Amino acid sequence: MAFQLTPEREQQLPEILARYPTKMAACLPLLHLAQEQNGWVSDDVIAYVAERLELSAAHVFGVATFYSLYHTHPVGKHHVWVCRTLSCALNGADAIVAHCEERLGIHVGETTADGQVTLHTAECLASCGTAPMMQIDCEYHENLSPEKVDVLLDRLRQS
Amino acid sequence: MLQRTEHLTKRYGTKDGHTLERYLADGGYEQARRAMSMSREEIVNECKAANLRGRGGAGFPMGIKWSFMAPKVAPERPHYLVINADEGEPGTFKDRTLMEKDPHSTIEGCIIGCRAIGAHVAYIYVRDELHLAKDRLWGAIREAKEKGYLGAKPFGVDYPVEVYVHAGAGAYICGEETSLLNSLEGRRGEPRLKPPFPAQAGAFGMPTTVNNLESIATVPTVMRLGGENFSKMSALHPKEGGCRLYGVSGHVKTPGIFECAVGVTLRELIYDLGGGVKGGELLAVIPGGSSTPILRADELVNAPNEKDALHAWHGKSVLDVPMGVETFRGLGTMLGTCCATVLSTQACPVRAMHNLMRFYRVESCGQCTPCREGSGWLERLLDKIVAGTGTLDDLNRLSEVANSIMGNTICAFGEGTAMPALGFLKKFRPEFEEYIRTGGRSSTNRLELHAAAAE
Ligand SMILES: Cc1cc2nc3c(=O)[nH]c(=O)nc-3n(C[C@H](O)[C@H](O)[C@H](O)COP(=O)(O)O)c2cc1C
Numbered sequence: 001m002a003f004q005l006t007p008e009r010e011q012q013l014p015e016i017l018a019r020y021p022t023k024m025a026a027c028l029p030l031l032h033l034a035q036e037q038n039g040w041v042s043d044d045v046i047a048y049v050a051e052r053l054e055l056s057a058a059h060v061f062g063v064a065t066f067y068s069l070y071h072t073h074p075v076g077k078h079h080v081w082v083c084r085t086l087s088c089a090l091n092g093a094d095a096i097v098a099h100c101e102e103r104l105g106i107h108v109g110e111t112t113a114d115g116q117v118t119l120h121t122a123e124c125l126a127s128c129g130t131a132p133m134m135q136i137d138c139e140y141h142e143n144l145s146p147e148k149v150d151v152l153l154d155r156l157r158q159s
Numbered sequence: 160m161l162q163r164t165e166h167l168t169k170r171y172g173t174k175d176g177h178t179l180e181r182y183l184a185d186g187g188y189e190q191a192r193r194a195m196s197m198s199r200e201e202i203v204n205e206c207k208a209a210n211l212r213g214r215g216g217a218g219f220p221m222g223i224k225w226s227f228m229a230p231k232v233a234p235e236r237p238h239y240l241v242i243n244a245d246e247g248e249p250g251t252f253k254d255r256t257l258m259e260k261d262p263h264s265t266i267e268g269c270i271i272g273c274r275a276i277g278a279h280v281a282y283i284y285v286r287d288e289l290h291l292a293k294d295r296l297w298g299a300i301r302e303a304k305e306k307g308y309l310g311a312k313p314f315g316v317d318y319p320v321e322v323y324v325h326a327g328a329g330a331y332i333c334g335e336e337t338s339l340l341n342s343l344e345g346r347r348g349e350p351r352l353k354p355p356f357p358a359q360a361g362a363f364g365m366p367t368t369v370n371n372l373e374s375i376a377t378v379p380t381v382m383r384l385g386g387e388n389f390s391k392m393s394a395l396h397p398k399e400g401g402c403r404l405y406g407v408s409g410h411v412k413t414p415g416i417f418e419c420a421v422g423v424t425l426r427e428l429i430y431d432l433g434g435g436v437k438g439g440e441l442l443a444v445i446p447g448g449s450s451t452p453i454l455r456a457d458e459l460v461n462a463p464n465e466k467d468a469l470h471a472w473h474g475k476s477v478l479d480v481p482m483g484v485e486t487f488r489g490l491g492t493m494l495g496t497c498c499a500t501v502l503s504t505q506a507c508p509v510r511a512m513h514n515l516m517r518f519y520r521v522e523s524c525g526q527c528t529p530c531r532e533g534s535g536w537l538e539r540l541l542d543k544i545v546a547g548t549g550t551l552d553d554l555n556r557l558s559e560v561a562n563s564i565m566g567n568t569i570c571a572f573g574e575g576t577a578m579p580a581l582g583f584l585k586k587f588r589p590e591f592e593e594y595i596r597t598g599g600r601s602s603t604n605r606l607e608l609h610a611a612a613a614e
């Protein structure tokens with residue numbers, strides 16, 4: 001079935017469009033909104049965004065594939081991003097990544113079999129002073145230790 | 160000597176520092192109100208007198224940038240103020256603190272900035288990952304609007320100002336200002352050729368100023384103190400003025416963001432503010448984000464010529480030179496974002512370079528061949544060295560690849576990759592050679608501290 005925004009999300013669209021002098025400028029915000037609802041940017045989402053903003057599907061697809069936070073394939077319900085860049089690596093990020101892989105039983109880039117969690121690495125998330133750190137969905141978790149990670153992942157698998 | 164200040168961070172320790180109530184209790188929005196009755200030139204002149212150097216990395220004088228938007232330039236076309244809060248430079252985490260802990264100073268700065276450059280709309284481009292920061296900014300915008308500080312008649316003056324937050328979607332390159340503008344317009348974040356510069360044709364093809372978030376958040380302080388007084392706080396006045404945020408992370412005991420008068424030395428940043436090195440002695444420091452070439456702890460300033468700006472520090476440790484845009488250029492590196500990354504003697508420089516070159520390969524937008532292919536070559540050569548199968552010839556190859564990126568790309572990402580690469584190779588040549596000869600056994604071959612030392 002063709003993609004549609006829920007009525008609550010649909011209501012946000014006029015306010016978003018009013019921020020910019022062009023419709024195209026709403027491309028990133030609308031993709032965010034649609035992905036939030038759909039979980040990922042499917043072909044249907046692309047067609048929908050293209051139609052609403054009077055853009056070509058090729059333009060929207062080009063945008064969706066440029067940015068790392070738009071998922072152009074189905075993904076888990078939750079996302080874990082472990083920062084691996086220098087300040088985090090100096091404080092043990094590699095061990096955190098390995099620990100997550102072990103606890104979740106997947107490699108970076110994969111999703112758990114129950115579809116709950118997708119594991120990613122991230123590049124510097126502007127949290128270097130509280131390294132090592134990870135982002136789970138919309139939240140930052142800082143000054144990590146393997147024990148802290150266990151608590152977070154357990155909670156996540158049950159939610 | 161180290162001079163801590165509290166102009167930007169006054170509300171950092173408070174729980175409600177992000178609220179309008181707290182901001183107003185500290186005299187907030189008085190400067191925006193005042194700016195509304197000032198002329199554009201008066202505001203720009205205040206900013207010029209402040210000698211405020213852009214906090215985004217390049218250190219361009221902010222007042223001069225604002226003056227490029229002179230009223231003569233196409234007054235009939237809309238002008239835009241765009242704030243860069245993409246904060247993606249590895250090691251940098253200062254703008255995030257301002258947005259989360261004190262968003263109103265940014266909004267007030269935007270009102271003053273709009274007035275100064277003749278804009279009626281400001282977009283704050285925030286990297287998408289910073290959800291709390293975006294929420295705090297939107298919350299501040301809402302509060303300011305309810306009070307009538309934003310909207311059709313800010314402070315009752317017939318000069319409409321609107322501020323919007325625009326979220327990125329995960330791309331380091333969108334911190335580069337023209338890439339950011341493309342991203343704002345709803346396109347792929349690929350940098351544009353310059354000229355035209357943003358002041359001529361920026362957002363939506365219109366005259367635009369792009370300021371870093373810390374730069375704009377500092378503007379209310381500049382207005383409150385007056386440009387000249389602001390500038391005089393700095394040990395490097397009049398070349399660069401005021402106070403700014405210093406960051407330190409990596410192998411230090413108390414990493415964090417600290418506000419000080421301009422002119423802090425790396426020694427002060429690492430030992431006084433950062434609490435000293437953990438897990439060994441100081442090996443090296445990346446002064447201002449990963450694109451700024453690394454400095455070794457044992458390096459001395461070489462400026463025998465009396466005319467040299469660094470002559471006063473000739474023969475002294477590089478750690479004792481005040482951190483400034485020009486002083487650090489003189490040292491062959493850059494001040495960058497003023498957020499330093501510290502490596503102890505337990506960290507392997509080969510691994511550090513490998514980590515950063517992977518970052519640049521991942522983040523290259525792919526538009527220019529030398530950068531797209533070159534960053535991949537740099538990473539793969541280092542993969543080989545780290546795997547223990549590198550040769551001494553690979554070191555020359557690394558330099559060759561880096562040199563062929565330099566100057567051959569549309570934006571400064573290319574230099575941002577090549578300069579630190581060449582820096583590592585130059586500063587750590589003996590260590591790299593030993594590493595290759597011994598297949599990595601000459602080195603700790605790791606970045607993290609041994610468990611005991613990490614305590
Ligand atoms: C690859 C690259 C990434 C950049 N990232 C950022 C960034 O995250 N934040 C920022 O303020 N400036 C960044 N800049 C610098 C901007 O292009 C621009 O110079 C700056 O936002 C201007 O603000 P300022 O004059 O207040 O410093 C980056 C530049 C390059 C080449």
Ligand code: FES
Nearest residue numbers: 083088125127128
């Ligand atoms: S290096 Fe991990 S947050 Fe900056």
